[in-house]
Each structure stands twice: as C-alpha cells, then as structure tokens.
Amino acid sequence: xxxxxxxxxxxxxxxxxxxxxxxxxxxxxxxxxxxxxxxxxxxxxxxxxxxxxxxxxxxxxxxxxxxxxxxxxxxxxxxxxxxxxxxxxxxxxxxxxxxxxxxxxxxxxxxxxxxxxxxxxxxxxxxxxxxxxxxxxxx
Amino acid sequence: xxxxxxxxxxxxxxxxxxxxxxxxxxxxxxxxxxxxxxxxxxxxxxxxxxxxxxxxxxxxxxxxxxxxxxxxxxxxxxxx
Numbered sequence: 001x002x003x004x005x006x007x008x009x010x011x012x013x014x015x016x017x018x019x020x021x022x023x024x025x026x027x028x029x030x031x032x033x034x035x036x037x038x039x040x041x042x043x044x045x046x047x048x049x050x051x052x053x054x055x056x057x058x059x060x061x062x063x064x065x066x067x068x069x070x071x072x073x074x075x076x077x078x079x080x081x082x083x084x085x086x087x088x089x090x091x092x093x094x095x096x097x098x099x100x101x102x103x104x105x106x107x108x109x110x111x112x113x114x115x116x117x118x119x120x121x122x123x124x125x126x127x128x129x130x131x132x133x134x135x136x137x138x139x
Numbered sequence: 140x141x142x143x144x145x146x147x148x149x150x151x152x153x154x155x156x157x158x159x160x161x162x163x164x165x166x167x168x169x170x171x172x173x174x175x176x177x178x179x180x181x182x183x184x185x186x187x188x189x190x191x192x193x194x195x196x197x198x199x200x201x202x203x204x205x206x207x208x209x210x211x212x213x214x215x216x217x218x219x
Contacts, residue, residue: 082182083179083183108182108185109195109198110185110197110198110200110201111182111185111186111198111201112198113182136182
C-alpha cells in the first residue's frame with residue numbers, strides 16, 4: 001500500500017520494514033534488464049569455485065528494494081530519490097528471505113531532505129546491505 | 140567571522156562536495172559557472188554548509204539566494 005506522508009509528518013526515528021523473497025525469476029529479469037551476465041551471477045561452478053555457495057544475486061537487485069522502501073512507504077507518494085550510498089556486506093542467494101528496513105536519521109528543513117538509514121538482512125539475521133538514502137519530499 | 144574566512148571555508152566545502160579542486164568562489168559565482176553544481180549537489184551544498192558553519196537556513200532564505208555573495212552575507216548574519 002502506498003503511504004502519503006508529507007515532509008512535515010516525517011520525524012527522525014520513524015521507521016518501516018517489509019519482507020521479500022529473492023526468486024530465480026527476479027534474478028533472471030534483472031539479468032535481462034541490466035545486461036549483466038557476469039559468471040558470478042550466472043555460472044554456479046564459477047561462483048562456487050570462488051568461495052560462494054551458489055550463484056550470487058546481483059547487489060543492485062538487492063539495492064532496488066530501497067526504491068520500494070522510499071517510493072512506497074517512507075515517505076511514499078511524495079518521494080523523490082536523490083542519492084544512495086550503499087555497501088554490500090554479505091552475499092545474497094536465490095531463495096533468501098530478505099527484510100528491508102529504513103529509519104529516518106536526519107531531516108534538513110531548508111531543502112526538505114530526509115536521510116534514511118537503510119538495512120537489508122537475510123533470514124539468518126545477517127546484514128547483506130546497508131545504505132544512506134537521501135530523498136526529497138515533493139509536498 | 141571575517142568575509143575572507145567565510146570564503147576560505149566555503150571554498151573548501153564547494154571543492155569537497157563538488158569534487159572539483161579548481162573552484163574559486165567570488166561574490167558573482169552562480170551555479171551556471173560550475174558544471175558540477177546541479178540540482179542535487181545544490182542540496183548537498185546547503186546541507187553541508189549548514190553542518191559545517193553550525194547554522195540553519197529557512198527554505199525562503201535558500202530560495203532567495205542569487206549568488207555566492209548573498210550566501211556569504213547570509214552566513215555572516217547568522218554567525219555574527
């Protein structure tokens with residue numbers, strides 16, 4: 001469901017989260033959209049011979065869930081994404097159940113910018129990705 | 140704070156945020172003079188200036204600024 005928070009309704013400390021399963025279809029679609037066919041993502045033998053347990057899901061696919069976080073939930077409708085600074089801390093594999101969460105850490109009234117600390121964790125509670133997300137509010 | 144000191148600090152902020160070591164600010168400098176000064180980096184600049192100088196601007200103050208000289212004047216008013 002689309003949230004419609006206005007800038008004035010957002011407070012530091014507000015947070016939200018959602019769960020999502022990473023599917024083979026999503027990985028395949030991301031390969032088609034991005035054109036990235038690197039063997040780390042497409043060749044199980046290559047991935048395992050380099051120390052991973054399976055083909056690694058694209059980091060940018062994981063990051064794409066931050067788009068949903070801010071565009072649908074926090075702040076939602078009036079969001080305009082400005083900047084994401086992200087770090088990948090653990091690999092993601094098809095079948096992983098991810099929890100995507102965000103907490104408002106700063107507000108800059110003069111430019112109506114909200115800074116959100118984003119985290120993606122897997123079903124074992126391991127952090128797989130973290131990000132500093134800057135968004136504007138259109139209203 | 141003296142105008143020269145404000146400029147020295149502001150110049151460093153612009154160079155750092157816009158990743159351009161050739162920037163040399165004057166009273167007349169505007170976004171048209173610096174290729175890296177786009178709409179998002181403008182927001183980055185305002186936020187960094189607020190944090191580095193320890194001041195807060197209103198939206199109206201930011202929107203009314205016409206050039207760097209007016210920013211320096213506003214900063215001098217805020218910090219005394």
